[in-house]
Amino acid sequence: MKKYQKLLILSLLALSSCGTTMTNEKYEDVTLLKEDKEFTFQTNLEKDVLDYPLSKGRKIYVSNEGDDNNDGLSENKPIKTINKVNSLSLQAGDNILFKKGETFTGALSFTSLSGEDNNPITFASYGEGNKPIITNKFSNVFSIEKGSNIVVRDLKFVGENKKRDETTTCYNIISFSYSFVKENKYKNIYICDNEVEGNGTDSMLMGITVTSTEYDYKSSPINVLDNCIIRRNKVSNIGRSGIHSGGWLNNQPINQNEGHVNKYTNFHFDSNEVHDVGCIGIYIMDCTDSTINRNLVYNTGMYNVNQVMEGECGIMALCDINCDIMFNEVYNCFDQKTGFDAMGIDIDWNTDNIKVQYNYCHDNQGGGIGTMANQNSFILNNKIENNEGNTNNKGAITVSNFTSRYEAVREDWHAVKNLKIKDNLILHNNQDTHAFQVKNTNGDTNFEGNEFTDNHLIYNGEKAKNFYWINVDSSTPWYKFANNKFYSDDNTQFRAFESTEYFSLNNEEGATPYEPTKEKSFSEWQKRDLNSTYELLDSSLIAANPYDANIKYEDEKLIFNWKVNTGDIWHFNLYELQENETPSYLNMIGESNTTNFTYKPTKGGTYYYVIQPESNQGTYGKALKLKVNL
Numbered sequence: 001m002k003k004y005q006k007l008l009i010l011s012l013l014a015l016s017s018c019g020t021t022m023t024n025e026k027y028e029d030v031t032l033l034k035e036d037k038e039f040t041f042q043t044n045l046e047k048d049v050l051d052y053p054l055s056k057g058r059k060i061y062v063s064n065e066g067d068d069n070n071d072g073l074s075e076n077k078p079i080k081t082i083n084k085v086n087s088l089s090l091q092a093g094d095n096i097l098f099k100k101g102e103t104f105t106g107a108l109s110f111t112s113l114s115g116e117d118n119n120p121i122t123f124a125s126y127g128e129g130n131k132p133i134i135t136n137k138f139s140n141v142f143s144i145e146k147g148s149n150i151v152v153r154d155l156k157f158v159g160e161n162k163k164r165d166e167t168t169t170c171y172n173i174i175s176f177s178y179s180f181v182k183e184n185k186y187k188n189i190y191i192c193d194n195e196v197e198g199n200g201t202d203s204m205l206m207g208i209t210v211t212s213t214e215y216d217y218k219s220s221p222i223n224v225l226d227n228c229i230i231r232r233n234k235v236s237n238i239g240r241s242g243i244h245s246g247g248w249l250n251n252q253p254i255n256q257n258e259g260h261v262n263k264y265t266n267f268h269f270d271s272n273e274v275h276d277v278g279c280i281g282i283y284i285m286d287c288t289d290s291t292i293n294r295n296l297v298y299n300t301g302m303y304n305v306n307q308v309m310e311g312e313c314g315i316m317a318l319c320d321i322n323c324d325i326m327f328n329e330v331y332n333c334f335d336q337k338t339g340f341d342a343m344g345i346d347i348d349w350n351t352d353n354i355k356v357q358y359n360y361c362h363d364n365q366g367g368g369i370g371t372m373a374n375q376n377s378f379i380l381n382n383k384i385e386n387n388e389g390n391t392n393n394k395g396a397i398t399v400s401n402f403t404s405r406y407e408a409v410r411e412d413w414h415a416v417k418n419l420k421i422k423d424n425l426i427l428h429n430n431q432d433t434h435a436f437q438v439k440n441t442n443g444d445t446n447f448e449g450n451e452f453t454d455n456h457l458i459y460n461g462e463k464a465k466n467f468y469w470i471n472v473d474s475s476t477p478w479y480k481f482a483n484n485k486f487y488s489d490d491n492t493q494f495r496a497f498e499s500t501e502y503f504s505l506n507n508e509e510g511a512t513p514y515e516p517t518k519e520k521s522f523s524e525w526q527k528r529d530l531n532s533t534y535e536l537l538d539s540s541l542i543a544a545n546p547y548d549a550n551i552k553y554e555d556e557k558l559i560f561n562w563k564v565n566t567g568d569i570w571h572f573n574l575y576e577l578q579e580n581e582t583p584s585y586l587n588m589i590g591e592s593n594t595t596n597f598t599y600k601p602t603k604g605g606t607y608y609y610v611i612q613p614e615s616n617q618g619t620y621g622k623a624l625k626l627k628v629n630l
Helices: 003-018 084-086
Strands: 037-040 059-062 095-098 103-105 108-111 121-124 134-138 143-145 150-153 155-161 171-179 186-192 195-196 205-213 225-229 233-237 243-246 264-270 273-277 282-285 287-293 296-300 317-318 321-326 327-332 344-347 352-356 360-361 369-371 378-380 382-387 394-400 420-421 425-428 434-439 451-453 456-459 468-472 480-482 485-488 496-498 533-536 546-554 557-564 569-576 588-592 596-599 606-614 624-629
Touching: 059 084, 084 108, 103 171, 103 321, 171 186, 171 195, 171 225, 205 264, 233 456, 243 264, 264 282, 273 434, 287 317, 317 321, 317 352, 344 352, 344 468, 369 420, 394 425, 394 485, 425 434, 434 456, 546 624, 557 624, 569 596, 588 596
Parallel strands: 037 624, 059 095, 095 121, 103 134, 108 143, 121 150, 134 155, 143 171, 150 186, 155 195, 171 205, 186 225, 195 233, 205 243, 225 264, 233 273, 243 282, 264 287, 273 296, 282 317, 287 321, 296 327, 317 344, 321 352, 327 360, 344 369, 352 378, 360 382, 369 394, 378 420, 382 425, 394 434, 420 451, 425 456, 434 468, 451 480, 456 485, 468 496, 485 533
Antiparallel strands: 546 557, 557 596, 569 588, 569 606, 606 624
8 A cells, every 4th residue: 555545544534533623743732721811802803704795685495395386485485496496586685595404406507697796696594403405416506607796605515427437528516607708797706604515536526616718719808707705615525626716728728918817806715625526626717816725625636547637636726816825734635546746736837926825735645835837926834744746746845837738828928937935844754756846847948036945844754765855857947045954864865956057146145156966965055055054853852932922902903922931943833713723724823933923813702822833843842822802
């Protein structure tokens, strides 16, 4: 049994016993930790803040005990079937409410369905018990063509389709589609607090999708949909992608004078749990100003029958501008037996200003984080641990300039430019791979202004055979390495490889011209990686502990400050917890390299803030817990 297969089994066992909490044993169980201090502040924060507006109109009840001859306007006279719901003339403010604990069979399907701003059409539930189930076979379960101001919440959707092959039609469990749109008029889609379940990772099913088709690809692209909120959904057992937005890639090449087709704006795929997916967990495409934050994504790329290469990974951003991918945990991503990808997070091609920060990517078959051709992006403050590198992505972080649909992208976008990789913790234990890899996949030497600085790299595996700390491929001129810290239990095994000649760019550190060799010792590498260090791992290293913390509330912000005792420190991790919650990257609020931190809370209530020290070698010290009433 391969290592990553064992990890899959262990992770599944861990999840079955502890829900969706992190499985990293290094996190301190703070549920029994007594809070050091308690603070109470008078604020204007509301405790219950909804992600969606409420519908103010009719309530139409649907129950198995109903009758389609009823008007459905009271719980005592509900309507009964999906067909009846589809036949209704719905208007702004309507609430279509399915009774909890019941199952409804059929396809909910609407065309040109729109509510109004702050008065949407809502599909939800009523009564007591489990979410109502809406189920269907061999077609979509819930679909709206050209919808606007729609809320879908607190429901369970179950889909079933045939196994994947070249002739099977792909269906969606929840689908919003926009075909041949001529106007910029669609907005405000809210899909929150639902369960979405398919019939297997080998099925021809998508989970939640937003798609569109260009009306005239030769004209300037238009914004099809603004403001789409997909939050707190549980998506599982899907054959294709779990959550997906997309469109133009399935059609004609874009105008070469346009850098992007900005189909969508303000998309937010946050706080979802996506697992057991045949291909990609969360896949955002064609968006400007989007977020993929606080998601738990695991067991993706699980389809392993026909070796179909589809960019399988946990989270992917493709053809996007201004996308934040933050505070996610991604693990057990597989390659569909193709030998490609299987990384936790992928900054894919034709992207600009993608920020990947504060994520935990671990135990994936490929790498932790990878990139294709992109510009002006950031990989910051991530924890990347024990990824297999058993695909074409050999690095815990792998940078490439790959571009698919080469003719569809402007020539100057076949590049990696101004990528900043900084302050990441890379924990690596695979002797046949690399901590950081740069490779050229399209033949162009179009790497400009890229930096790899201030990262902490730890190798804790067996004595390396084919392991390189740094592996820079031919024709990939990398601008800057600086201030990186390397740790292992054997200070004789450092190896780096750079086959591209490096020329001084007269940066502020004063780098000198550098002739590459095929393999370098650390003393040779220091000429390239300015101010870098290489030290032995120290099992007795103790992180400095915080104490005597205080909090002020000013200008709607919490201002933390604390003292620290002697010991080693890289930074402090800060978390916002509910009662009995365990720290994880899903509830982290940031890091601080000093003894103060500022944070703006969004909801009132009682919270437990944890300050956890982390040493330069990635070990945790004793946490400090503070109770705050807002």
